[in-house]
Amino acid sequence: MRKPKEWGQPCPNPDCSHYRLMNRGNISAISTYMIQSGKRRIFYCNKCDHCFAETRDTVFFDLRTPEDKVMMALKMLLVKVGLTDIGFVLGVNEETVLMWLDRAAQKAHEINTHLLRDLPVTEVQLDEMWSFIKRKHAQQAEADGGKQRPERGRAAVGMDQLCSGVSPHPGDVCRPENV
Numbered sequence: 818m819r820k821p822k823e824w825g826q827p828c829p830n831p832d833c834s835h836y837r838l839m840n841r842g843n844i845s846a847i848s849t850y851m852i853q854s855g856k857r858r859i860f861y862c863n864k865c866d867h868c869f870a871e872t873r874d875t876v877f878f879d880l881r882t883p884e885d886k887v888m889m890a891l892k893m894l895l896v897k898v899g900l901t902d903i904g905f906v907l908g909v910n911e912e913t914v915l916m917w918l919d920r921a922a923q924k925a926h927e928i929n930t931h932l933l934r935d936l937p938v939t940e941v942q943l944d945e946m947w948s949f950i951k952r953k954h955a956q957q958a959e960a961d962g963g964k965q966r967p968e969r970g971r972a973a974v975g976m977d978q979l980c981s982g983v984s985p986h987p988g989d990v991c992r993p994e995n996v
């Protein structure tokens with residue numbers, strides 16, 4: 818069983834002294850239930866005596882894809898796996914990956930908190946990852962609106978291009994260690 822500090826779920830009760838605070842040991846899982854995309858937990862906050870469901874106020878509130886897959890896609894992007902390969906590993910096409918990432922980008926701040934905890938990355942790297950995703954998505958939307966669909970593989974650009982395009986010191990960022 819996972820320890821309480823690993824849930825990554827802040828208390829959603831605005832009246833709670835631990836409202837939106839992560840990993841303070843106040844949250845414990847007391848039950849589970851099933852939804853379309855898998856198992857969800859019921860959490861209990863011992864600071865305010867409130868229960869709440871995992872889907873409520875979480876990063877991927879209404880994304881009908883297992884959150885683990887999206888987080889995995891983000892992590893792979895950070896370690897320079899291309900969109901095509903990410904899609905291959907996760908069993909979806911790269912347009913789907915891009916759609917997930919675009920949705921995730923709208924909650925970038927919350928997701929950064931998760932990723933910074935899980936990976937040896939910096940906020941600079943994360944910022945660049947989000948701008949890469951937004952740029953790719955804009956290109957994709959443009960291509961979809963145009964006469965032709967983009968060819969497969971066209972979106973398969975990893976962090977290499979991202980770094981060389983954005984960072985003034987590509988060697989300093991985008992090189993996560995111990996990954």
Ligand SMILES: [Zn+2]
Pocket residue numbers: 828829830833834835836862863864865866867
């Ligand atoms: Zn609470």
